[in-house]
Amino acid sequence: MAPACTRDSTVSMLSAKDKHKLRKPVVEKMRRDRINSCIEQLKVLLEREFHKQDPNAKLEKADVLEMTVVFLKQQLQSPSSHAAHMEGYSQCWKETVHFLSSSSIKDMSLSHLQRLRSPQPLSQDHSTNKQALWRPW
Template identity: 55%
Template sequence: MAPTFLATSDYSKLSNKEKHKLRKPVVEKMRRDRINNCIEQLKVMLEKEFHQQDPNTKLEKADILEMTVVFLKQQLQLQVSAPLKAHHDGYAQCWRETMTFLSANSKLDMALQHLNHCQETQRAQKDLHVSPVNLQSSQVSVKQEMNTSRAVWRPW
């Protein structure tokens, strides 16, 4: 049924139901035009993506919408994974730097402990005139202490 044009005086005499019947086809056509316009804009914006998939096919509206959904899902997945990768890389770098720092400080602490222990042993030898047997046993205990203190603390 094609819309008919009425004079304004005739239109005002119509009931609400009759007015609705006259407006409905016009409103429906405007809605379809908006949908078609948006689908055409999607097609133009994502034309490069569509040609990668199948360059020689004529795309229907449903195809354009489906391919747009797939494309948007891919883009969202990339946006989600990029910060996650950056977080992981930053965490790994921080961990490496922490382990380097702790290892360097542990080695320095062990060296200082060893030097202090050697100085104490020498003082004890001078002060007490330690016999060679006692000296050997104290050196063995120093080596055992060094071996136990060398272990670097690791959280795992």
């Protein structure tokens, strides 16, 4: 009985160049699928914006990309995006100050600072004080 020729044994007998030729269409298809998927996601995300311009138009991929670029440019250049950023920053700063100034944090910080402020006496005899603080200066 002759040995059965499997796909794996056939592929292993191919040269690197032939393997590349077999793999190239598969890789290219995967790349095109990723591009198409991303374009479709853009279309879904910006659907309302696209319908404002032309509600009955069937958009091609190039149209979706062009309209997305225009939309993003408008968003980045608008003063409202800067104002929204500054408003969010200010709100974050206010919440941080409020959190740090709350009484529980104050109490904890004060007790911690008081412990740090009171120096521990260092003895002259290092053999009796096993917890002498080493300082590099």
